[in-house]
Amino acid sequence: MNPLAVYVHIPFCTVKCGYCDFNAYAGLDGLKRSYRDALLAEIAGRSTDLSRHTVTSIAFGGGTPGEQPAEDLIAVIDAIRDSTGIAPDAEISLEVNPGTTVEPYLRALQSAGVNRVSIGAQSFDAQELQFLDRIHSVQAIGATVLSARRANIESVNIDLIFGLPGQTPRQWEANLEHALGLGVDHVSAYALTVEEGTRLGHRVSAGEVEMPSEDILADLYGIATARLEQAGFHQYEISNWAATGHQSRHNRTYWEYGEYLGLGAGAHGFFEEERYENIAHPRQYITAALAGPPGVIAEAYHPDRATAVIDFLALRLRLLEGFPLAEFKRRFGLDIDTVFGEPLGRALDAGLLNYHDRRLALSQSGHLLHGEVVAQCLAHLRSHPGVVDGAAAAAR
Ligand code: SF4
Structure with missing residues (x-):
């Protein structure tokens, strides 16, 4: 049986952050239940494809999957398990935002096989969080790490963003120290990018905000590399550092040019030599999935x-x-x-x-x-x- 990674996209967020160009929507929480049904319909439509593989990882990404009811995510894991084998050592990961995920919720998911949590902390500086439109407090980050530990989640990652306008090396160092102080197993650090069509993009075009130079970015990146290595983390990807045994196996599949099935609104997949992309808007995706899963694919092609x-x-x-x-x-x-x-x-x-x-x-x-x-x-x-x-x- 061939190994296969499965990505499940949950597109709902409480607030749409000003820098974000992901397929994520605020104000559509009323769709969550029918979205769960649509995902189950898509999985049922993929059951023959799934049955030829052993699933080695499942990643719930978004959006904010950690705000989808736990029973919905468990139903998705169960449906995948009913369609095919899930490897006993499979990585099952969940992206969560600080302050919205509590221990009983994570405990329920841990019992269903979730063994990795990725926390969208982004910064430990209240002003930086405000600039990024993040709605969590600095304290909520530590509380979420603690909840994950108490729920016996094996691997805990923290996402950080560097290169905010005006961010000093000292501010960035403080963010890294905070993350390390929480005893996490993995750190992802990405430079803030300006995406067209986002509020940040408009502010930069209007001259309201000046982004840092490439030299400043290189300095901040160098600080992360040195400090994380010094703390015993091994850099294995441009933006990712892991303690021994805690690399993201799901993300490695992407970087190794491996195959993966993407499920959900706007999800991308690379399956049996075909790349495809699902319908992006959750409402249209739900309608298409419930009508018959092949219709969820918006575009598919065999790369030349x-x-x-x-x-x-x-x-x-x-x-x-x-x-x-x-x-x-x-x-x-x-x-x-x-x-x-x-x-x-x-x-x-x-x-x-x-x-x-x-x-x-x-x-x-x-x-x-x-x-x-x-x-x-x-x-x-x-x-x-x-x-x-x-x-x-x-x-x-
Ligand atoms: S929480 Fe994450 S996915 Fe949602 S809008 Fe903010 S950056 Fe985008």
Whole structure:
């Protein structure tokens, strides 16, 4: 049986944060019960697909899945279990917001198999939380970690955001110290990004808010890397640090270019060589799922070879271990040098990549320039159309 990761999207939030461009909606709580029924209908429609696999991870993301009634999430886990095997050591994770998730709730989910909780703390500074439109208090973060521990959740992650306008190194260090002081097992730290169409995006365009320079971001990122490593965390992905045994197995599936089923409104999936995206709006998703699950898919396509090699490169380079060149050859029947020799050579010369033991990985100074390295490779493919298929033909 092939391993399979399953992502379940819960799109409801109490407030839509000003920086957020996720498929998340405030004010639609009245849809929660029918959304649960729609998810169960989608799972029923996928039962044949699921039955060919063993599920190695389930991740409830959002939105704010930790505010969906526990019995709804348990019903989803049970429905997946009824359709196929869930590996005994499967990771089942839940994103929660501080202050909205209490111990009995987490205890009920732990009994159903949830063993990882990811807390959307983002900051331990009240003013920063206000800037981000987060509605929780600093105290609520610690209380949520404690609830997760008391509920015997094995792995607890904290999400942090750095690079807020005007954030000083000292403020960022204080956030890291707070997170470490709570004894969590995993830290995810992402730079604040300005997404088009968000309130933050409008404020930046209007000149009301000035975002930090790349040099400042690099300094803040360096502080996180040094402090988390010093505290015994191992950085395994550009934005993720884990204590031993606490890496996110579900997220690793994405970065390893593995297959996953996405369920729910706007969920993306990569299943049996096909990428797909579900209908985004919860109301339309519910209508489509209840009418007959195939209708929930808004768009599906088989990536062409050029798209597949870029996706592979972009995802695998996020992991600090990189990837063996032999794996690229095995998957695509191509020598990576033939396809990307020129842009990767430039990145190596610039010190952004390491090449050891026939593995390619980003160097320390390349971590924050991952997007640039991938963009150069994509530009090379666009200016040399046919390089992938030409190389494949030559290899045959
Ligand atoms: S709580 Fe998370 S998903 Fe919801 S709006 Fe805020 S950032 Fe987006």
